[in-house]
Amino acid sequence: MRLDKSQISGTRFMFTITFFLQSSALLTAFLSSVAQQDSWIPVVLSTISCMPLVYLFRTLMVMFPEKTLLEMMDEVFGPVIGKIFGVWYLWFFLTLAALNLKDLGDFAKATVMTETPHVVLVLLCALVVVWAVRHGLKVVTRYSALFTFIEFGIVAVTFVLVAHQMDFNNLLPAFQLPPIKYLQGTHLMTMIPVGELVVMLMLTPCVKLSRTAATKYWFIGVTMGMLTLFAILVRDIMILGNTLPMFTLPGLVTMRLVNLGEALSRIEILFAVGLTMLLFFKVAVLCYASTIALAQLFKTKSYKNFALIIGVLVVVYGPIIYSSTVEQSTSARDVIPFFWGVFEVWIPLLMFIIAKIRKLPKKTAENPREQEPQPPPRRRVKEEHMK
Amino acid sequence: MLFGYLIRKLRFLTSYRNIQHQSGNSANEETKVEKQNEIKIQKSLHENLKNLKNILCDSQDLNVHSIRFGSESQFSAAIVFFDGMIDNPTLTDGILRPLMLWGMGKKEDPDDTDLLNILEQEVVCASTVTKEEALSELAAGCLCGETVLLVDGCMGGLVINTKGWEKRSVTEPASETVVRGPREGFTENLRTNTSLIRRKIRNGQLKLEQLKVGEKTQTTVCLMYLEGVANPKIVEEVQYRISQLDVESILESGYIEEYIEDAPFSPFSTVDYSEKPDVVAARILEGRIAIVVDGTPFVLTVPMLFIESFQTAEDYYVRPMYASLLRIIRFIAYFITVFAPAVYIALNSFHHELIPTTLLFTFAKAREGTPFPVFVEALIMIFAFEILREAGVRLPRPVGQAISIVGALIMGDAAVSAGIVGAPMVITIAITAVAGFLVPSQTDSGSMLRVVMMIPAAVLGLYGVAFGFLGMLVHLASLESFGVPYFDSFSNTRDMQDTLIRAPLWAMTRRPKGIARGDMTRGHFFIPPLRPFASDKHQEDDAQEGGES
Numbered sequence: 001m002r003l004d005k006s007q008i009s010g011t012r013f014m015f016t017i018t019f020f021l022q023s024s025a026l027l028t029a030f031l032s033s034v035a036q037q038d039s040w041i042p043v044v045l046s047t048i049s050c051m052p053l054v055y056l057f058r059t060l061m062v063m064f065p066e067k068t069l070l071e072m073m074d075e076v077f078g079p080v081i082g083k084i085f086g087v088w089y090l091w092f093f094l095t096l097a098a099l100n101l102k103d104l105g106d107f108a109k110a111t112v113m114t115e116t117p118h119v120v121l122v123l124l125c126a127l128v129v130v131w132a133v134r135h136g137l138k139v140v141t142r143y144s145a146l147f148t149f150i151e152f153g154i155v156a157v158t159f160v161l162v163a164h165q166m167d168f169n170n171l172l173p174a175f176q177l178p179p180i181k182y183l184q185g186t187h188l189m190t191m192i193p194v195g196e197l198v199v200m201l202m203l204t205p206c207v208k209l210s211r212t213a214a215t216k217y218w219f220i221g222v223t224m225g226m227l228t229l230f231a232i233l234v235r236d237i238m239i240l241g242n243t244l245p246m247f248t249l250p251g252l253v254t255m256r257l258v259n260l261g262e263a264l265s266r267i268e269i270l271f272a273v274g275l276t277m278l279l280f281f282k283v284a285v286l287c288y289a290s291t292i293a294l295a296q297l298f299k300t301k302s303y304k305n306f307a308l309i310i311g312v313l314v315v316v317y318g319p320i321i322y323s324s325t326v327e328q329s330t331s332a333r334d335v336i337p338f339f340w341g342v343f344e345v346w347i348p349l350l351m352f353i354i355a356k357i358r359k360l361p362k363k364t365a366e367n368p369r370e371q372e373p374q375p376p377p378r379r380r381v382k383e384e385h386m387k
Numbered sequence: 388m389l390f391g392y393l394i395r396k397l398r399f400l401t402s403y404r405n406i407q408h409q410s411g412n413s414a415n416e417e418t419k420v421e422k423q424n425e426i427k428i429q430k431s432l433h434e435n436l437k438n439l440k441n442i443l444c445d446s447q448d449l450n451v452h453s454i455r456f457g458s459e460s461q462f463s464a465a466i467v468f469f470d471g472m473i474d475n476p477t478l479t480d481g482i483l484r485p486l487m488l489w490g491m492g493k494k495e496d497p498d499d500t501d502l503l504n505i506l507e508q509e510v511v512c513a514s515t516v517t518k519e520e521a522l523s524e525l526a527a528g529c530l531c532g533e534t535v536l537l538v539d540g541c542m543g544g545l546v547i548n549t550k551g552w553e554k555r556s557v558t559e560p561a562s563e564t565v566v567r568g569p570r571e572g573f574t575e576n577l578r579t580n581t582s583l584i585r586r587k588i589r590n591g592q593l594k595l596e597q598l599k600v601g602e603k604t605q606t607t608v609c610l611m612y613l614e615g616v617a618n619p620k621i622v623e624e625v626q627y628r629i630s631q632l633d634v635e636s637i638l639e640s641g642y643i644e645e646y647i648e649d650a651p652f653s654p655f656s657t658v659d660y661s662e663k664p665d666v667v668a669a670r671i672l673e674g675r676i677a678i679v680v681d682g683t684p685f686v687l688t689v690p691m692l693f694i695e696s697f698q699t700a701e702d703y704y705v706r707p708m709y710a711s712l713l714r715i716i717r718f719i720a721y722f723i724t725v726f727a728p729a730v731y732i733a734l735n736s737f738h739h740e741l742i743p744t745t746l747l748f749t750f751a752k753a754r755e756g757t758p759f760p761v762f763v764e765a766l767i768m769i770f771a772f773e774i775l776r777e778a779g780v781r782l783p784r785p786v787g788q789a790i791s792i793v794g795a796l797i798m799g800d801a802a803v804s805a806g807i808v809g810a811p812m813v814i815t816i817a818i819t820a821v822a823g824f825l826v827p828s829q830t831d832s833g834s835m836l837r838v839v840m841m842i843p844a845a846v847l848g849l850y851g852v853a854f855g856f857l858g859m860l861v862h863l864a865s866l867e868s869f870g871v872p873y874f875d876s877f878s879n880t881r882d883m884q885d886t887l888i889r890a891p892l893w894a895m896t897r898r899p900k901g902i903a904r905g906d907m908t909r910g911h912f913f914i915p916p917l918r919p920f921a922s923d924k925h926q927e928d929d930a931q932e933g934g935e936s
Contacts, residue, residue: 108850112738116847124847128858135865142864142874269741276853 002066002205003295003303006138013207014217014224015144017197020285021225022151023100023278024193025232030332032233033245035185037170038177040233042185047226049186050194051219056348057197058218061204062211063352064361069201070296076351076360083297085347090293092343093199094313095321097286099328101125102318104279106325107249111272122315129284130311133291134304137206140284147277148224154274155231161258161267162239170241171234191337193229194222195344202289248325287314428522432539435522436465439535442526449529456486462502464538467525472532474551481512482534482547503541511536515548530605554579560662560684562827568704572662577607577681580664584611584677584686587668592616598629606637609679616674618904621869625676625689640680640687647689650866654832657868659691666700674903690868690902692875694886696828697721702889711888718887720822724833725859727819728765729844729852731812735761737848753809762845764808768816769838771798776820871901 008016032039064072069089074082105122113121132139209217236250239257247253255268290310295303322328355361429435436451443449448470455463466482489510507516519525520543525535528546536545557579560572573580581595596610608629612622628647637643644658645651661667662684667677670688678687697717702710734742735750742750757764775794779787799817803810823833836859843851866873884890885899898907 112850113848120847121850124843124851124854128854128861131858132861132864135861138872139861139864143860273853276850277857280854280857 004136006136014221015148017221018224023282025229043230045186046189050190093290097314098318126311126315130307133288133307166238199289468534473549477549513547573684583664601637604636607681612676639683640685654835660685690871707891720825724823725836729840731815733844733848756806875901
């Protein structure tokens, strides 16, 4: 049973992936605290190391084209274990959404609205997110391409504007850290931005992709996202050098340095615009996934009324996860990558292996996506009227 | 969301009530139908005339003219028409004169059964003549401005087309004026309007469908579209929505618009309209469907995309670079008209650090003497402007000047010098108001949204404005017009040829993707040569000349 009837095109799905990755790009403090001025190396390494993971997601998507992640688990693990895992995943999506929303609220509170209560800032965003989620995936992902290009534009423009302040010596000394740090950084990058793409499996039924198209869009999407990340990190390192790990938002500091005569200065507003857009989009996708997950756990026919519930949960859950920012960044560096691994790697991998052993999916010998798609049964009633 | 819920409940209630109503009244209705059927046409002319007058309530403007004709004036007949609805010369030349002159040299007279056929085919000179046997049809003919001919002894009557009434001639439309481009506009007459469109598109594919809507007004509504280009699903949808209408009256195309639009509670209209035949023809050529309503010069076109509000007819008549520039200006203007007051409020109440210092001093100086918070100040000014605008539209023209003087001097200058509002606020509202007129079909949405956007700005500053903007984008993305996403052209890379910029005509070879089906190409892509009429010979000449010099 499909809850959301909307269909999105493959290109839009690709940009959704890219944008999802880009939204992690502006919050790279936890990475630079591990790998210092060599932060760009883990990005390159993780781009390579994440490919099997991406291939796993893509394979699951092709194997069960009409099912969301929760339905896949129901089929593979059986209804009882599937449901238990489903509840875990719901919690996982909710936590991710809450954390990202909290990040947005923290940013706004730190930079523009210092005296406004955190919850008010977060509530406004949550309301708009809920509104978008109620309209379905079509609306949630509508602006992915537009936002991606805006983000590309912002990165390119700032790159040019700070070019004269860049110093290649800031990249030195390279490859001097103990190897374990690179490993840790790579693991971090693979788990936190890329691994979170497991949420895309919740969108599967709404995306019509053939086998080759799925491969193409997944890999191009991930590559574009990682390229943006790489560009941003290199820019920040070359500008800030050793001071990079000191800042929670290096991107903001970099943009603050832009000063071309009288005309172009104080463009950190661009950073704010980008961050708001990115986090809004990410929270919307995550909330959408949680809403669908909740609706499927309760086997309801419509998901729309759950959107508000998820929105409220996300708003109240965010502030109570961590007691302080320090705790959050420590946990993001030391605990989260291993813990998230369960959801992002091990359960999907287990699912893939069991599905192969049980020879699932059974009925569809050929890929149903390549069969002729049925015309949507829209307007059936009205046509009868016309006759 | 709330509205949707309420409407669902209301719809359920009304349908429930209707079902009860129908089951209670079904017996009643049957008798009514029988009663109508009772009045049948009879042989006697006298009876027929009496019944016809009865149906038409013996109205005073119903003209009944009894005549006798035939070689020995042996047939008596009557012509019935409404005064003022018919064209007198046609009546005289097409009906009366041939009837009077007919049968002068004839030897034998036709019998009663043949008489009507002979009259229809041989005698009456009019573009359409139909034979009707039901009195209700005859009455309907009279009401449309046709003339009814009843002959004694015949079971039936002739309905002869003599329509002709006073109508406005084709003039330049008041709402859409152009510097360059055709100046003709639609009129209140349906036939004139459809002929104006057909004169633009002389192609057999241009299809016209007529429907009658409105129980009392019996308004004719025409759908016009290009068969094979327009999406058949959308055509079917439009037909369905209009044919389902169970309303009493349609007086203007706004009635139709309100009944068939997709999002009645959105500030954005999802049905577009125009007063110019060239605009409507261009839209039909893109695969849209025009809805022409009798009695109004405003022709509706569906489906509408958001981008349509920013495209004007003149964009396509001037050269593409300038047209693109104008279009970008229009986008900025719409942005200004929605967000300028909100941003001004946000800057003034929250983000002083974002304003350059010298400007900040100016603002502070202006704010010093004003008593109200900046939000209230903005509300006052917007309110005053809306009052002035409405007054300017409704007032008779000679008084209009007084309004502009009052507006300019008292509202602007005096309000500032009296210290009620600050001068920067007056400037902000003025630019907001003027910018709104650049995009005429979104003026209404703009003036509503700017007030809505001021609220988050007053509460949460630029952060609030940003989420107001995102909310607006979400709303726009959720809208659909007849199954076509309203905001589609911005996320569809292929339709970009005609959104932010207006590509040269020779590069716009495809119709918009969401709207048209079937025949998608408009023509072949070609890059015009630098000198299109320079033949080889001339080029040689040029080369020689170049060589000489």
